[in-house]
Amino acid sequence: MPPGASPVAPVVEVLGIDKSFAAPVLQSVSAAFHAGEIHAVLGMNGAGKSTLMKIIAGVVAPDGGEIRVQGRPVRFRGPRDAFAAGIAMVYQELDLARHLTVGENLLLGAEPRRRFGRLDAPAERREIAALLDDCGLAVDPRRPLRDLRTGERQQVAIAKAFHRARRLLILDEPTSALNAAEVEALFALLGRLRARGLAIIYISHRFDELERIADRVTVLRNGRVAFTATAEQSYDWPRIALEMVGQAAASEFDRAADAPAVAAPPRLELRAVTLRGQFEDVNLAIRPGEALGLAGIAGDGRAALGECLFGLGRFDCGEVLLDGRPVAPRGPEAAVALGLGFVPDDRAQALCPHLPASANATLAAVPRFASWWRLRRRREAALAGECLAASAVAPPYWPLPARALSGGTQQKLLLARWLAHPCRFLVLNEPTRGVDIRARQEIHAQIDARLRAGLAALIISSDLEELLRLCRRVVVLRRGRVARELAGAALTREAILLAAMPEVAQGAAS
Amino acid sequence: MSRWWKRLLPYTSLAILFVALALSSPSFLHVGNLATVLRQATVVTIIAIGTTLVMIAGEIDLSVGSLSALAGIYTALTLQHVAAVSVALAAGVVAGAALGMINGLITTRLYVPSFIATLGTMGIFRGWALLATHGVPVTNLPAGFGQVADGSLLGVLPYPVIALAASAAIAYYLLGHTRLGRYCYALGSNRSACVQSGIATRRYVLLIFVIAGGFTGLAGGIEASRLISGQPTAGLGYELDAIAAVVIGGGTLTGGEGSILGTIAGSFVMALIHNGTDLLGISPFVQEIIIGAVIVAVVGLDELRRVRLRRWEAAA
Numbered sequence: 001m002p003p004g005a006s007p008v009a010p011v012v013e014v015l016g017i018d019k020s021f022a023a024p025v026l027q028s029v030s031a032a033f034h035a036g037e038i039h040a041v042l043g044m045n046g047a048g049k050s051t052l053m054k055i056i057a058g059v060v061a062p063d064g065g066e067i068r069v070q071g072r073p074v075r076f077r078g079p080r081d082a083f084a085a086g087i088a089m090v091y092q093e094l095d096l097a098r099h100l101t102v103g104e105n106l107l108l109g110a111e112p113r114r115r116f117g118r119l120d121a122p123a124e125r126r127e128i129a130a131l132l133d134d135c136g137l138a139v140d141p142r143r144p145l146r147d148l149r150t151g152e153r154q155q156v157a158i159a160k161a162f163h164r165a166r167r168l169l170i171l172d173e174p175t176s177a178l179n180a181a182e183v184e185a186l187f188a189l190l191g192r193l194r195a196r197g198l199a200i201i202y203i204s205h206r207f208d209e210l211e212r213i214a215d216r217v218t219v220l221r222n223g224r225v226a227f228t229a230t231a232e233q234s235y236d237w238p239r240i241a242l243e244m245v246g247q248a249a250a251s252e253f254d255r256a257a258d259a260p261a262v263a264a265p266p267r268l269e270l271r272a273v274t275l276r277g278q279f280e281d282v283n284l285a286i287r288p289g290e291a292l293g294l295a296g297i298a299g300d301g302r303a304a305l306g307e308c309l310f311g312l313g314r315f316d317c318g319e320v321l322l323d324g325r326p327v328a329p330r331g332p333e334a335a336v337a338l339g340l341g342f343v344p345d346d347r348a349q350a351l352c353p354h355l356p357a358s359a360n361a362t363l364a365a366v367p368r369f370a371s372w373w374r375l376r377r378r379r380e381a382a383l384a385g386e387c388l389a390a391s392a393v394a395p396p397y398w399p400l401p402a403r404a405l406s407g408g409t410q411q412k413l414l415l416a417r418w419l420a421h422p423c424r425f426l427v428l429n430e431p432t433r434g435v436d437i438r439a440r441q442e443i444h445a446q447i448d449a450r451l452r453a454g455l456a457a458l459i460i461s462s463d464l465e466e467l468l469r470l471c472r473r474v475v476v477l478r479r480g481r482v483a484r485e486l487a488g489a490a491l492t493r494e495a496i497l498l499a500a501m502p503e504v505a506q507g508a509a510s
Numbered sequence: 511m512s513r514w515w516k517r518l519l520p521y522t523s524l525a526i527l528f529v530a531l532a533l534s535s536p537s538f539l540h541v542g543n544l545a546t547v548l549r550q551a552t553v554v555t556i557i558a559i560g561t562t563l564v565m566i567a568g569e570i571d572l573s574v575g576s577l578s579a580l581a582g583i584y585t586a587l588t589l590q591h592v593a594a595v596s597v598a599l600a601a602g603v604v605a606g607a608a609l610g611m612i613n614g615l616i617t618t619r620l621y622v623p624s625f626i627a628t629l630g631t632m633g634i635f636r637g638w639a640l641l642a643t644h645g646v647p648v649t650n651l652p653a654g655f656g657q658v659a660d661g662s663l664l665g666v667l668p669y670p671v672i673a674l675a676a677s678a679a680i681a682y683y684l685l686g687h688t689r690l691g692r693y694c695y696a697l698g699s700n701r702s703a704c705v706q707s708g709i710a711t712r713r714y715v716l717l718i719f720v721i722a723g724g725f726t727g728l729a730g731g732i733e734a735s736r737l738i739s740g741q742p743t744a745g746l747g748y749e750l751d752a753i754a755a756v757v758i759g760g761g762t763l764t765g766g767e768g769s770i771l772g773t774i775a776g777s778f779v780m781a782l783i784h785n786g787t788d789l790l791g792i793s794p795f796v797q798e799i800i801i802g803a804v805i806v807a808v809v810g811l812d813e814l815r816r817v818r819l820r821r822w823e824a825a826a
Contacts, residue, residue, distance in 0.1 A: 312705075312706075332705050332706055332707075332708050333705075333708045333709070336707065336708025342706055344706065349700075349702050350700075350702070350703045350707075351700060351703055352695070352699035352700045352703050352766065353699055353700065353766070354695065354698075354766035354767055355699055359695075359696070360703075363704070363707040364707035364708055364709075366689050366692055366693070366709075367689065370689035372689060373688060374688065375686075375687050375688050375689060375692060377687075421708075
């Protein structure tokens with residue numbers, strides 16, 4: 001039994017949930033969600049949080065185990081079944097219609113109707129007023145949604161979910177896009193809903209927020225429940241951080257090989273670069289042959305930093321030096337010409353699904369084998385073959401369209417692309433997200449090989465194992481600022497986590 | 511396997527249609543009839559070749575009907591000043607390319623989606639053609655001009671067929687053997703991948719509109735020759751025939767797919783249906799229904815296959 005089990009029966013309970021995709025994602029996970037409680041679920045990337053939430057919301061079916069609503073076992077065939085059972089997930093803005101009014105959005109899909117499907121306007125107005133009153137929201141329901149600020153829209157999304165589901169709401173990182181005042185408003189709303197007896201699952205990594213609002217905490221690690229605690233016991237955040245990463249020994253994974261001490265001048269240097277609202281005053285230097293890791297938690301401006309470096313955005317101020325020369329690429333075209341490469345966290349952004357693997361690999365290098373009037377197919381085939389082979393893509397895949405390939409192979413195509421177009425500096429954002437173990441190892445080996453050949457890389461990853469595997473130096477961003485730089489013996493998973501989460505740092509210091 | 515089936519669909523439909531018409535109508539196989547089919551199909555097919563490039567790149571061009579009329583008028587006007595037919599046809603191509611550039615600039619510099627941009631220029635070009643001619647066809651052209659559409663090289667190879675073959679060869683080479691062709695498919699398959707690969711996407715989209723305009727200008731000149739005049743109302747509705755040819759030939763509205771040979775087959779499928787229904791004495795009203803049904807059936811089959819494929823991929 002989890003500690004602090006409440007004497008009252010839970011509204012929603014999961015018992016022994018199992019789920020595997022390629023590998024087991026959840027293994028006999030049990031948790032209970034009580035009325036009038038905010039239940040925080042924590043875990044690293046790949047711990048199984050989002051799968052568990054999808055199972056509870058009826059989006060994904062479990063392989064084994066049971067979901068109980070008010071003590072009765074239920075089986076969801078889709079999110080509609082979950083709605084019917086009083087469970088809903090709050091998708092940030094995805095299920096709101098920008099052009100409709102707040103009121104129309106609140107009732108979308110659940111409009112009161114008269115006979116023959118005619119809308120019942122007075123009943124609609126009554127229902128909207130009652131709902132806004134229930135939630136304690138003071139938004140004018142006649143305003144079009146697009147005129148609302150982010151925080152207000154989110155409150156509308158929550159009210160809408162509450163309208164459909166009166167037992168359990170699931171919120172996934174709800175504060176990642178909010179400012180301090182909006183966070184306060186959100187907490188006030190959640191407090192009111194809690195007082196009305198709603199159960200809330202709250203996913204977040206901001207310990208300061210959880211300290212304020214979580215009644216109960218469950219930590220998932222590698223698809224299992226690793227730890228639970230309740231507010232009455234007061235939370236031990238450093239312990240929770242450790243539970244999230246686990247106690248794995250350092251020998252479990254390879255450390256980045258100790259290359260000869262680098263005295264070379266930096267390949268890339270960032271001097272006080274700032275993008276308002278994303279990151280501020282970031283200084284970095286990366287030498288040839290070095291991979292610098294960039295760690296942090298969601299919403300810490302890391303992705304935006306990578307994009308700005310590649311010319312997909314512009315720094316507000318600050319300076320970038322490439323091999324000692326100031327550069328300011330006006331767009332990716334100029335960045336590629338300077339010898340910069342970029343692998344985005346979402347590979348769908350970077351692949352042409354209809355084109356064969358070979359053409360995807362050579363996409364940035366077409367001028368190397370094609371002029372205006374002639375494309376030398378043999379030269380292209382030779383270049384593609386060389387780069388794909390070096391990136392561990394087997395020849396049978398070369399002529400297949402990219403959409404027919406697995407995620408791992410697709411990711412390798414992107415590495416091959418920046419081999420075909422030789423680049424001096426490569427930005428890698430989540431290079432192995434959603435990739436199987438074997439492809440992950442191959443990708444890591446490939447990155448190592450490129451580093452040995454003198455490439456410099458910035459590796460943005462939420463996967464600590466990956467950062468420790470690839471980088472000998474990791475910079476941790478916290479709320480857009482460099483919190484710490486870790487290297488050598490100081491570079492551990494715990495140290496990264498402590499630096500990324502301010503409250504842990506305080507707890508550990510005391 | 512299904513990919514092969516899909517790739518061959520336009521050609522098998524064409525072959526089946528051909529055999530069926532040969533069997534059901536004795537006059538179908540006459541050289542005269544076949545030559546007529548070819549001559550009639552040329553104009554739309556050349557336009558469709560340009561539209562193929564545009565649609566593979568994920569754009570669309572609704573202005574080609576009006577554009578061909580306007581280019582045809584400039585062909586005719588040039589002919590009134592300079593007697594040489596070749597110079598006049600070249601003027602039509604240049605005019606077409608310049609008008610295509612207008613389409614491309616509106617799309618790439620003003621960021622107006624090409625559907626809207628060319629919907630606008632469709633009206634603009636038509637009005638321009640009417641204005642330039644005061645609504646009266648440009649006539650009094652040299653007698654030799656009609657030969658472009660009706661004459662043959664050495665009495666065997668009709669000139670329009672030569673123009674079609676040359677256009678097809680150029681476009682085929684462009685698509686398969688140049689940088690532009692590679693980028694054309696890449697742009698339609700995923701625009702952001704091109705941006706991230708450092709490709710000057712806007713410049714290439716502009717160029718594609720210019721080339722498509724050039725092909726359409728040539729088609730406009732041939733159409734003018736067929737009518738032995740520059741008609742401001744020529745080419746009405748050709749944009750839809752061209753899009754239909756591309757789609758029957760394996761192209762899509764979203765881009766990344768399509769081929770020159772497929773488009774030619776698609777265009778000929780429509781030409782054979784027109785010709786065959788004429789020969790069999792089927793009402794022209796019914797012809798429209800048949801062609802509409804063919805388009806829906808071809809695209810419907812393809813989408814059905816796609817949905818299955820997606821389900822399969824999702825399951826895997």
